[in-house]
Amino acid sequence: MIVRVAKGMLLVLVTAVCGAAGCGPPEPTQFDESAMADIHSLAVLPMASSSEGTGAFASGVTLVHLMKADLPGLTVTEAPALWRLSRGATVMALTSAADAGRRIGVDAALTGTAVYVPPPNEDADATATVTVQIFSVGSGQLTYENTGTAKDRNIPNAFTKAIAQSLIAFEDHLRKTRKQ
Amino acid sequence: MQPPTGANRLVTLVVAAAVIVLVGGCDAQWQLYDAAALGSARKLLVMPAVGAPGSDGPRVGPVQTGLLITVLDQTGRFTVEGPCQSRQKTIAEAGMGQAVWDQAFQADLADQLDVDLLVVSEVFDFRATTQYKSAWYYVGESNWTESTYCAGVSLRLISPADGRLVYFGMGEGASQLGYGPALLDATRAALIGVTDYLAANPAPQAHAEGGRP
Numbered sequence: 352m353i354v355r356v357a358k359g360m361l362l363v364l365v366t367a368v369c370g371a372a373g374c375g376p377p378e379p380t381q382f383d384e385s386a387m388a389d390i391h392s393l394a395v396l397p398m399a400s401s402s403e404g405t406g407a408f409a410s411g412v413t414l415v416h417l418m419k420a421d422l423p424g425l426t427v428t429e430a431p432a433l434w435r436l437s438r439g440a441t442v443m444a445l446t447s448a449a450d451a452g453r454r455i456g457v458d459a460a461l462t463g464t465a466v467y468v469p470p471p472n473e474d475a476d477a478t479a480t481v482t483v484q485i486f487s488v489g490s491g492q493l494t495y496e497n498t499g500t501a502k503d504r505n506i507p508n509a510f511t512k513a514i515a516q517s518l519i520a521f522e523d524h525l526r527k528t529r530k531q
Numbered sequence: 532m533q534p535p536t537g538a539n540r541l542v543t544l545v546v547a548a549a550v551i552v553l554v555g556g557c558d559a560q561w562q563l564y565d566a567a568a569l570g571s572a573r574k575l576l577v578m579p580a581v582g583a584p585g586s587d588g589p590r591v592g593p594v595q596t597g598l599l600i601t602v603l604d605q606t607g608r609f610t611v612e613g614p615c616q617s618r619q620k621t622i623a624e625a626g627m628g629q630a631v632w633d634q635a636f637q638a639d640l641a642d643q644l645d646v647d648l649l650v651v652s653e654v655f656d657f658r659a660t661t662q663y664k665s666a667w668y669y670v671g672e673s674n675w676t677e678s679t680y681c682a683g684v685s686l687r688l689i690s691p692a693d694g695r696l697v698y699f700g701m702g703e704g705a706s707q708l709g710y711g712p713a714l715l716d717a718t719r720a721a722l723i724g725v726t727d728y729l730a731a732n733p734a735p736q737a738h739a740e741g742g743r744p
Binding site for chain 1: 560562564578579581582583584585588589592614617618621622629630631632633634635636637640649651653654655656658660679683685687689693694695696699701
């Protein structure tokens with residue numbers, strides 16, 4: 352009985368705090384439902400970032416997140432890794448993401464930007480902000496765009512939460528519209 | 532003795548969960564997506580690792596690449612190749628243009644080099660934290676600092692033909708000696724799923740004899 356009451360109170364408390372803080376899932380800035388219906392294969396390209404390594408790391412976390420999500424009717428792969436061979440590798444311009452997707456042979460290419468603020472000390476949180484963009488290869492148009500921000504003492508957790516936030520609308524849409 | 536109440540059970544559960552987290556640690560996570568591909572792989576190509584943000588991080592990419600080659604070679608299971616040959620071939624044949632995004636080109640290159648899997652890695656954490664300490668002795672106060680070097684590594688094994696994810700691992704390490712031990716611990720932690728799998732699935736005799744030079 353006490354456990355049930357405690358659970359109920361916890362749920363109410365979390366809901367109230369979330370509501371007050373406005374921490375519901377962020378709304379996508381671009382959401383093209385009709386274009387999403389044609390996406391059955393997706394390649395994850397390196398994201399852009401102002402600091403070394405952040406974009407490539409965010410892409411890796413995104414790939415793993417999508418693999419774990421196991422979305423119906425969607426195959427997820429990593430983009431070719433040959434860009435790493437260029438010295439002082441710079442990530443491709445976002446406008447050519449669809450072209451890269453065409454070369455890879457997928458329906459859509461995922462890229463975006465990642466911003467990371469390291470924890471200033473051992474007890475502080477890291478902050479990750481990730482904007483995910485999905486380009487349709489067929490039309491070359493931006494199909495989906497959303498941004499997630501998260502804080503966590505554990506750096507990978509901060510990225511994972513931010514990426515999960517930014518992809519939540521995409522994942523929900525695919526789950527609703529496709530049967531396993 | 533009274534039977535446990537609901538509140539007691541809740542407290543016990545919370546304490547047990549906290550103990551599991553504290554004892555088990557959260558310094559490594561991994562997932563093996565394609566055990567057959569890992570089990571049959573004989574040659575790995577380690578791509579240049581990407582460095583970390585921060586003041587010390589950008590220079591760590593090449594260090595991590597070398598460390599990864601060494602740790603993978605120490606498994607005794609694979610022929611491990613660094614990025615030199617593939618870089619020369621890519622520049623000669625594609626010139627580092629948009630062809631680097633060509634899946635067929637990567638597959639062809641892997642074929643030429645007889646590579647089964649690509650190893651890509653990023654260092655996501657590479658920083659030192661300093662704590663200021665002081666203590667009173669008989670003759671006065673003594674002040675000193677203690678530094679902890681932290682490193683975090685993520686890595687993936689990828690099928691070069693189609694970009695399929697075969698293995699993902701993430702590890703973290705910390706040391707008061709320096710960055711080297713921290714990075715080594717993080718790399719070993721990230722590869723723990725691979726080393727565990729190889730230990731549980733030893734190579735067939737013919738493979739073990741012929742697989743390595």
